[in-house]
Amino acid sequence: MRVSIYRKGHFNAAHRLYNPDWTPEENTKVFGICSNTNFHGHNYELEVKVTGELDKNSGMVMDLKALKEIIEKDVELRFDHKNLNLDCPDFERLIPTTENICVVIYNVLRNIIDQKFDIVVRLYETPRNFAEYPAS
Amino acid sequence: MRVSIYRKGHFNAAHRLYNPDWTPEENTKVFGICSNTNFHGHNYELEVKVTGELDKNSGMVMDLKALKEIIEKDVELRFDHKNLNLDCPDFERLIPTTENICVVIYNVLRNIIDQKFDIVVRLYETPRNFAEYPAS
Amino acid sequence: MRVSIYRKGHFNAAHRLYNPDWTPEENTKVFGICSNTNFHGHNYELEVKVTGELDKNSGMVMDLKALKEIIEKDVELRFDHKNLNLDCPDFERLIPTTENICVVIYNVLRNIIDQKFDIVVRLYETPRNFAEYPAS
């Protein structure tokens, strides 16, 4: 009996969309004001989905408190109140778009959470813009 | 590497659920107060999901600004502050239920958004009632 | 010891902003697309605040269940799934702007709720537009 559980987290960060291989004009054309030199920022909302077998003894798929602590320690602490472009090695060579941040968080969690579970990461950049990986 | 992105939109419209092939009694039986003669209305909330390959150069699946503009120009402008039954040719022969509006919006977007992307449309008639097409 | 309690309600209605003493051009100038002939509509969210002395025996200002029933019977039933302009005598000579609907609901409730309580009505036309009466 496979059940999914979800846990939300959040972090506040600055970022800028900028491809160093492109001219400033190309960056502005593709990224618009998201490319502004001095950064802007967001309250990122994170939703982690973990799917697995329901354990008969505990009635749980995975301990939601443990999932909460993983999110706090391995995602929120890593990104909260940071400049994603300047402070986070994950984005040294990767543009911190919503999609890329989502994939990075997936990879972080995939290395920590037991392989017997499937995981999906959804990341809200704003209440109206968000991404999900892997795609269903 | 396939990622989904989502963008929300909204429009405010009047509508009425009414099948002209049925008697008023049949309409009331099936649609209840949603069939009231003089229309009522809703703040419709729209959520468009676009799934595709992550572009390595831009870090994006599809430009969210472009998606936002498509939603504004081809969905919001079409339905916002309209009477779906009287003002919108889409519903001349189609009852504007949440399901049907959702399918109509899907078809509109499917004709505009590049076929290499999969799309899913979710439409909220109220915060407690909503539909999604195609079904997963 | 004065405490305020709040109860929310909601109703879905069609309306149109139109002053019959004005020309169509004047109506469009003042009300824009809200003046469209065939109506549009909203999910109205209502918030009623009741302030009074805390009753020592019940620990309540006023029974929230009773307040809920008043809102259902005297506001929601009156306006839900209606066309405010065509179906509601309250707006026969009154333009159903958010402000006016808010004042009408206040007057309805003021006649029903005991005068020993102060009341304030807040009405959301959309999550981003709302009104409150009386003003504080």
Place this chain on the structure above:
Amino acid sequence: MRVSIYRKGHFNAAHRLYNPDWTPEENTKVFGICSNTNFHGHNYELEVKVTGELDKNSGMVMDLKALKEIIEKDVELRFDHKNLNLDCPDFERLIPTTENICVVIYNVLRNIIDQKFDIVVRLYETPRNFAEYPAS
């Protein structure tokens, strides 16, 4: 043409996570403060997804009013303002975790809703913790 419709519901209940086959220490180790002897409680939010063929005549998958009434009668009435551990036979031998409550509600609805429809139940214990069954 398969479309999904969704309807939300909610109920407020007390519960406690406790496995009678375990020592108090084991219960505290696994369930933490959720195991506290005298119960705590939640505002549970429920989301029911029903997927099926769109009916051409009604423009509906299934009447949302009928779905609303099933949720009220068979889920909300069953659990609202109850102690899940003490008042609900469903949890006599089952720990009322979010996952288990979600599966119980699925089974209740699966017995009532026509087999031609697929259903999925999502249950929010808090805005940040939730479960879904069956898993997709």
Place this chain on the structure above:
Amino acid sequence: MRVSIYRKGHFNAAHRLYNPDWTPEENTKVFGICSNTNFHGHNYELEVKVTGELDKNSGMVMDLKALKEIIEKDVELRFDHKNLNLDCPDFERLIPTTENICVVIYNVLRNIIDQKFDIVVRLYETPRNFAEYPAS
């Protein structure tokens, strides 16, 4: 220059509305299903408003981190995952209605937060029912 700042918190608790001086019938008449013997529960959402002079050097009224910690230590720790009737001395002789819980939290905070600040406490029992003290 007086500015208000707000900080939200939350706790999940069981409770029951019951006046021991009344018969069971009177309790049911006044409190309805909220009086059920075995308790039910809620996700309480708390909003604390602190008003005072803006400090020119820090640009702050009061450190929001300090306010957050007071709320965590003195309110959330006190009530979270508790049975308000059985575990909390505050409600030994006081019915834990939304109004009374709100006043108790106000009194707790009033003893801790510097008297130079005005405070207001708003407590949501559900998203649709809430109380505020002191009344404005």
Place this chain on the structure above:
Amino acid sequence: MRVSIYRKGHFNAAHRLYNPDWTPEENTKVFGICSNTNFHGHNYELEVKVTGELDKNSGMVMDLKALKEIIEKDVELRFDHKNLNLDCPDFERLIPTTENICVVIYNVLRNIIDQKFDIVVRLYETPRNFAEYPAS
């Protein structure tokens, strides 16, 4: 007959809390991680309240479309996708705390909106932290 109307807006910006007259240690002591050198950011949500006499002819206090445009042109355009510390002269000598941003927005709007109206500005830095000016 005085009524209040409200309109919401939003902007996404980077900022850093830092008093140049203090040592780095003092800044960290007062502002914590909000003082990080490379900035972080937020999705700011704005709520503007305008109170005045209800105009009998239009049924409005002030045209909500006009208020929306003022917010877009004079607040959102000024701050959206900016670094408040580096790009905005308003914060050249003022620390961009939630309180100060709120007061700055109030002053901007106070110069534009007719003096016959009272205005109040509420600014959400996150869904759990916000400020309001002037204080009521």
